[in-house]
Amino acid sequence: MFDLIGNLGLGLAVAFSLKNLVLCLTGCLVGTLVGILPGVGPIATISMLLPITFGLDPVGALIMLAGIYYGAQYGGSTTAILVNIPGEATAVVTTLDGHQMARRGRAGVALGIAAIGSFIAGTFATLLIAALAKPLTSLALVFGPAEYFSLMVMGLVFAVVLAHGSILKAIAMILFGILLSTVGIDLETGEARMTLGMDFLADGIDFAVLAMGVFGVAEILRNLDNVETRDVVKQAIGRLLPGREEMRQSAAPIARGTIIGAILGILPGNGAVLGPFAAYSLEKKLAKDPSRFGKGAIEGVAGPESANNAGAQTSFIPLLTLGIPPNAVMALMVGAMTIHGIVPGPLVMTNSPDLFWGMIASMWIGNLMLLIINLPMIGLWVKLLKVPYHLMFPAILMFCSIGIFSINSEPVQVLLIGLFGFAGYLLAKFGFEPAPMLLGFVLGRLMEENFRRALLVSRGDMATFIESPISAGLLAIAVIMLVVVLLPSFRRGREDVFAE
Amino acid sequence: MLNRRHLSLLLATGCLVAALPAAHAQDAYPVRPVKLVVPYAAGGGTDAIARLVANGVGEKLGQAMVVENNGTSGGNVASQRVASADPDGYTVLMANQGPMVVNPHLFKSLKLDPLTAFDPVTLIARTPLVVVVSKNSKFKSFEDIIAFGKASPGALTYGSAGNGSASHLATALLLSQAGISAVHVPYKGAGPALNDMLGGRGDFMVTTLPSVLGLVDSGEMVPLAVTTKERVAKLPDVPAVAERGYPDYESAAWYGFTVPKGTPQPVIDKLRSATLEALATPIIKERLSAEGTTIVGDTPQEFAAMMKSESTRWATFLGQAGISID
Numbered sequence: 001m002f003d004l005i006g007n008l009g010l011g012l013a014v015a016f017s018l019k020n021l022v023l024c025l026t027g028c029l030v031g032t033l034v035g036i037l038p039g040v041g042p043i044a045t046i047s048m049l050l051p052i053t054f055g056l057d058p059v060g061a062l063i064m065l066a067g068i069y070y071g072a073q074y075g076g077s078t079t080a081i082l083v084n085i086p087g088e089a090t091a092v093v094t095t096l097d098g099h100q101m102a103r104r105g106r107a108g109v110a111l112g113i114a115a116i117g118s119f120i121a122g123t124f125a126t127l128l129i130a131a132l133a134k135p136l137t138s139l140a141l142v143f144g145p146a147e148y149f150s151l152m153v154m155g156l157v158f159a160v161v162l163a164h165g166s167i168l169k170a171i172a173m174i175l176f177g178i179l180l181s182t183v184g185i186d187l188e189t190g191e192a193r194m195t196l197g198m199d200f201l202a203d204g205i206d207f208a209v210l211a212m213g214v215f216g217v218a219e220i221l222r223n224l225d226n227v228e229t230r231d232v233v234k235q236a237i238g239r240l241l242p243g244r245e246e247m248r249q250s251a252a253p254i255a256r257g258t259i260i261g262a263i264l265g266i267l268p269g270n271g272a273v274l275g276p277f278a279a280y281s282l283e284k285k286l287a288k289d290p291s292r293f294g295k296g297a298i299e300g301v302a303g304p305e306s307a308n309n310a311g312a313q314t315s316f317i318p319l320l321t322l323g324i325p326p327n328a329v330m331a332l333m334v335g336a337m338t339i340h341g342i343v344p345g346p347l348v349m350t351n352s353p354d355l356f357w358g359m360i361a362s363m364w365i366g367n368l369m370l371l372i373i374n375l376p377m378i379g380l381w382v383k384l385l386k387v388p389y390h391l392m393f394p395a396i397l398m399f400c401s402i403g404i405f406s407i408n409s410e411p412v413q414v415l416l417i418g419l420f421g422f423a424g425y426l427l428a429k430f431g432f433e434p435a436p437m438l439l440g441f442v443l444g445r446l447m448e449e450n451f452r453r454a455l456l457v458s459r460g461d462m463a464t465f466i467e468s469p470i471s472a473g474l475l476a477i478a479v480i481m482l483v484v485v486l487l488p489s490f491r492r493g494r495e496d497v498f499a500e
Numbered sequence: 501m502l503n504r505r506h507l508s509l510l511l512a513t514g515c516l517v518a519a520l521p522a523a524h525a526q527d528a529y530p531v532r533p534v535k536l537v538v539p540y541a542a543g544g545g546t547d548a549i550a551r552l553v554a555n556g557v558g559e560k561l562g563q564a565m566v567v568e569n570n571g572t573s574g575g576n577v578a579s580q581r582v583a584s585a586d587p588d589g590y591t592v593l594m595a596n597q598g599p600m601v602v603n604p605h606l607f608k609s610l611k612l613d614p615l616t617a618f619d620p621v622t623l624i625a626r627t628p629l630v631v632v633v634s635k636n637s638k639f640k641s642f643e644d645i646i647a648f649g650k651a652s653p654g655a656l657t658y659g660s661a662g663n664g665s666a667s668h669l670a671t672a673l674l675l676s677q678a679g680i681s682a683v684h685v686p687y688k689g690a691g692p693a694l695n696d697m698l699g700g701r702g703d704f705m706v707t708t709l710p711s712v713l714g715l716v717d718s719g720e721m722v723p724l725a726v727t728t729k730e731r732v733a734k735l736p737d738v739p740a741v742a743e744r745g746y747p748d749y750e751s752a753a754w755y756g757f758t759v760p761k762g763t764p765q766p767v768i769d770k771l772r773s774a775t776l777e778a779l780a781t782p783i784i785k786e787r788l789s790a791e792g793t794t795i796v797g798d799t800p801q802e803f804a805a806m807m808k809s810e811s812t813r814w815a816t817f818l819g820q821a822g823i824s825i826d
Contacts (some may be wrong), residue, residue: 043542047542047551050551051551051555051564081701103642122783138565140695141698144696145527145696145701169726185573185574187663187688188663188686189663189825190606190663191825191826199572199576199577200577202572202573202577203571203572268692270693318695322714322715322720323714324691324692324695328543328544330543331541331542331543331544331689331691334691335543335544335547335548335551338545338548338710339548340787340788341549341551341715343713343790345713345714345717345718346714346715347717348714409568410570410572449688456683456684456685457657459683495729
């Protein structure tokens, strides 16, 4: 405990130097900006800004790059709430209730609770990293392919709960998402699957392309369809910040979301993407009146947003303690460390304590800065909603296109968002929701990869999934969840439970 | 701090992205930013080296060298794109083992012959690979692994950074020379594979030194052998595979610059001398050697000859081993 205070003191001393504060603020501002711009993600931004950090010392450089990463998480929710476009997989569920709140004139409250929830989650996660980073690393190590597969199965069962329309349509969309995720070169055999001989499909469909299409472009098409029901709100904007009653409603979801997100964030292989989905499903299950979800329930924003930010912070644990990056952004951070002459690995903590603790302390400072930046900005964002469609839509399309092009400099990808946009529009017309599809898409790839990997390691023995206690436990939860979800439908008829 | 030079670099990047004006005037090369295409996604080992070197080369050229990543289809999309770019020195490929000498024999569908489609500039650096096991492994030496593999065929499991990666091929070559078999578990990059090795879900892995150096330094992973002919300065006590009964065995990851065929000689010369100057700067020297990478900087002829012999070697091996991707 004494160590912890001493170490945090060292970290704060490093992070509070004027230079590092400025870098942290710069990172947060840039991150917020790229988070808000649909399509331009933290990966493209960090790799573009990497050369600029050459002139900096390693601590300052990493503080700034980390700021971009969690700044982008904050910014991403703004776009999800205001214009229904999830910039990252973690913001998908925020669109469900966040955007509905915006349509009902509560955009300010939604943005406010997202910022406050994120800050609380960020604070908790920072303390968790500072106090328990080492022991938590072992959690990342016990999670092998079998455990991962079972976690994904549980995640997909959660996905069924996500849907608020027909359960059959939700399952269809999940399966469709999984199917889309199998496009591309097979990791094990190197065989090209469903690429139609086209090179740009060899690496599969990019998440951002799919999300921009089925959310962003489809949304625009839908709005053009019918001028009366404009999605981006016209009516009174309402209060800008959450009131006492809303804070009270959100307190427990924030706490639960923080814990779920923090735990999933530690897992290797980008477990953080599951966090917001799990938090959302949990809130919906615990709610007295689940039918409010999907229509602007504040818990549906508070929980996932907290989970999202907690996971973003704790995903630094494997990077800081093992030098192993759990996702693409962290891989770039490894690159940044190498470029600055630091060998990422367990020794960073002992060899460069100023870097290790300085970065951790800066995370908390960064979160505080983001709160301070974001709360006053809410008024401005909400005013953006009044921008007329004939200006807003072309702007959204333009930013989406630039963002997609920046990923791989691949013009075909930009065309693909149009294709997915049209597909998303048709699906919406027939009452299919895009969110379960995106979850199926994200989890499907991880699930297949880990399923086959587990079987490779076990030489084809299926028992590997129940021999591991963690894996067996996760599968048991999935089965119980499935029973809980399906039982009432036998008793009272599914419609009562799942219809809005 | 952000100084004016860095800002102008950023602006230049922006301009490059916004519009690529038609190129001519090789005498004044370079008059606009040079694009360095990395055939892997941002964030890997090759990417880190590319960004470090690109920054230095940009400084020496007086124009920014902008890194562009495209890891699609094992790097084939990137190499094909550079091969068909204007041969004016403004598009450079971060050439390495996969796209240059392995993929043509691995991907049956690849039409490109990298040995004739590019003009080599210089080999930048070489990195050894290391045979590693987790610290709790029952294997204490390189011979232990081979002996176990011979005694219980098919019982060994190894992780790799992916199908066709340097990590995979170095292991496959080793297994074939040792006459043993092992189950290959491919991952997306060295990081996730190391994670499972640490957790004890694989017996061993052959991976590039920079990717595992931090874990080796801390004792989490134990290096049992290096894949270069000679021992490595970073790990003086670790034997080379070649001195443990496989004298022909050699495998190393390498990084160089190539440009589209037909690039004017003065342009190649200018690019090469800027690269050599950059490699001589203390900061690049220091950082590459800190991660165990050796700087080379040879002539285009030497680089071409090296790629030719490597290509022949891998073609023979991949053919014998029957490894291919459709």
